[in-house]
Amino acid sequence: MRLRIKVDGWPRRALVLTDTPRPNCPDCRGEGGTEHHYGDHTGEYAGTDWDVCPCWDNTRRLVLLPLPQRRRHTADRDPWGPAGYSDEPPF
Numbered sequence: 417m418r419l420r421i422k423v424d425g426w427p428r429r430a431l432v433l434t435d436t437p438r439p440n441c442p443d444c445r446g447e448g449g450t451e452h453h454y455g456d457h458t459g460e461y462a463g464t465d466w467d468v469c470p471c472w473d474n475t476r477r478l479v480l481l482p483l484p485q486r487r488r489h490t491a492d493r494d495p496w497g498p499a500g501y502s503d504e505p506p507f
């Protein structure tokens with residue numbers, strides 16, 4: 417098990433600590449899995465299956481730090497300000 421920190425975009429942007437495939441794995445050659453193309457009954461290409469290699473566990477991930485979504489309209493607001501802060505001038 418080799419842990420690596422990376423930025424993941426799913427299900428939401430976050431810094432995650434995740435397991436990674438063995439780079440010298442004889443089964444997946446470090447790619448983390450093997451592709452299987454399959455066809456329908458006429459032999460035409462119908463899709464690709466992806467088998468996750470047992471040399472790593474892609475469900476073993478730990479969210480270290482949720483990252484804010486990239487949004488527009490953030491320039492006029494202080495994201496670090498207190499909740500409920502209003503910049504309307506007093507009358």
Ligand SMILES: [Zn+2]
Nearest residue numbers: 441444469471
């Ligand atoms: Zn492997």
